[in-house]
Amino acid sequence: MGLIGEVLMLPFAPVRGSLWAVRQVVTEAERQYYDPAAIRAELAQLEKRLEAGEIDDEEFDRLEDELLDRLEIGLRPRAGTDNGTIR
Template identity: 75%
Template sequence: MGLISEVLLLPFAPVRGSAWAVRQVLQEAERIYYDPATVRAELSRLEERLEAGEITEEEFDVQEDALLDRLEEASRHSAGTGNGTTP
């Protein structure tokens, strides 16, 4: 029965390959998103933008809170206690 199902599902091979590629891209994106070094670098750039006068203190606070939340989520994700979804 395995051979018959493979033959019948052969037209769907490109879809299965595409799904695999999408999963690989998603895994890499999550790895980068949850990398604490990436979040810290973004926090540093945010502080530089504030010091350069590119953003206001209020904008800084909002973005900083979001990045700190993301850093906390990254810590949970790396510890294996994250909920598995990306915000």
């Protein structure tokens, strides 16, 4: 974009900065949500809840399936990364 374009877009700079910040927050939230270590900890906690009788087998199976789906997604290599590791 040339100098004139930059000058014309200057009033929108705060919006562009806000959008960048929102993208960063969403990216970090997704990273934490799909973090394999966090999911494994949740699976362990879920098993403890089953053993303690807090949940029944049906609810355990449903929640376990959800966590395993998240784990599978979290372990997939992502575009723009090397072997699934974030640069």
